[in-house]
Amino acid sequence: MVADALVFEPVGAQALRADRARALRLAELSLSAQPLFYRLIALSRDAILDSVARQIADPAFDMAAAFVLRDGGDDEALVTDTDMAVLASAQMAALMAFLRLVPASAAREFQTRMRAYSASIEPIGDTGRYVSRVAVAAGRQGQGLGRRLMSDYLSRIGAAKVHLHVHRDNAAAIALYRSSGFAPRSDAGYVFAAFTRAMTEL
Amino acid sequence: MADTDEIMKRLRPLLREAFPDGDAGAMGPATTADDVIGWDSMAHVGLMAAVEDAFEIQFEPEEITSFANLGELAAMIARKVDGG
Numbered sequence: 001m002v003a004d005a006l007v008f009e010p011v012g013a014q015a016l017r018a019d020r021a022r023a024l025r026l027a028e029l030s031l032s033a034q035p036l037f038y039r040l041i042a043l044s045r046d047a048i049l050d051s052v053a054r055q056i057a058d059p060a061f062d063m064a065a066a067f068v069l070r071d072g073g074d075d076e077a078l079v080t081d082t083d084m085a086v087l088a089s090a091q092m093a094a095l096m097a098f099l100r101l102v103p104a105s106a107a108r109e110f111q112t113r114m115r116a117y118s119a120s121i122e123p124i125g126d127t128g129r130y131v132s133r134v135a136v137a138a139g140r141q142g143q144g145l146g147r148r149l150m151s152d153y154l155s156r157i158g159a160a161k162v163h164l165h166v167h168r169d170n171a172a173a174i175a176l177y178r179s180s181g182f183a184p185r186s187d188a189g190y191v192f193a194a195f196t197r198a199m200t201e202l
Numbered sequence: 203m204a205d206t207d208e209i210m211k212r213l214r215p216l217l218r219e220a221f222p223d224g225d226a227g228a229m230g231p232a233t234t235a236d237d238v239i240g241w242d243s244m245a246h247v248g249l250m251a252a253v254e255d256a257f258e259i260q261f262e263p264e265e266i267t268s269f270a271n272l273g274e275l276a277a278m279i280a281r282k283v284d285g286g
Binding site: 090 | 254
């Protein structure tokens with residue numbers, strides 16, 4: 001029943017520039033999708049939100065394409081992606097955006113933390129789309145929004161191969177991705193395991 | 203027009219700082235990331251942030267990875283210093 005009022009739609013950078021409250025709402029969702037990453041950045045939450053708000057739907061960053069589930073006027077779930085071909089440079093652009101804001105005295109520590117974080121992520125040497133964030137608003141979890149979000153996203157994007165990372169302890173997310181057709185790429189045991197959904201030929 | 207040789211000279215201490223395990227003295231315009239020990243993506247980002255500070259310029263996100271070697275980086279810095 002709950003899903004009937006939901007609308008899946010893309011979000012453009014222009015719409016977010018014109019509506020700061022909405023951009024910050026989506027930035028909150030983005031942060032909730034990667035809590036361990038953003039916690040490594042020695043900046044205030046407001047400073048991080050401000051930077052992330054400007055990265056969403058900007059083709060230079062890893063949230064180049066953004067889609068939401070809206071209920072009435074509210075964004076209740078967010079999925080973002082980018083092309084695997086530009087993922088590395090898009091991630092560097094994001095690191096650079098944060099590094100500029102970090103005081104010079106903390107730059108070395110920032111680099112050390114980010115290196116350790118990177119080492120916990122399973123490499124994906126492949127082509128296709130990369131899902132960089134998946135988030136459902138805190139008050140709307142457990143209502144099937146994640147499943148609806150992934151299903152609408154995958155239909156919309158129509159890519160032969162879609163990849164993502166998931167924390168190995170995040171059982172709910174892993175169950176969602178498996179039921180959406182994703183499978184682990186290996187059993188290498190990274191903290192952030194790589195999953196891929198390859199469209200099967202009919 | 204900013205001189206790229208001069209820029210290479212000014213880059214040297216930044217390279218030493220960004221790649222402490224690399225041989226900054228041996229780096230020249232043809233040097234690529236693959237030639238330098240410790241030039242990973244995080245060191246790359248650190249170098250670019252240091253370059254922005256030192257030359258008082260700001261790179262567009264797509265410029266951060268838009269050069270193949272140090273010579274191209276120096277040329278890009280020269281363009282930006284000149285306001286191009």
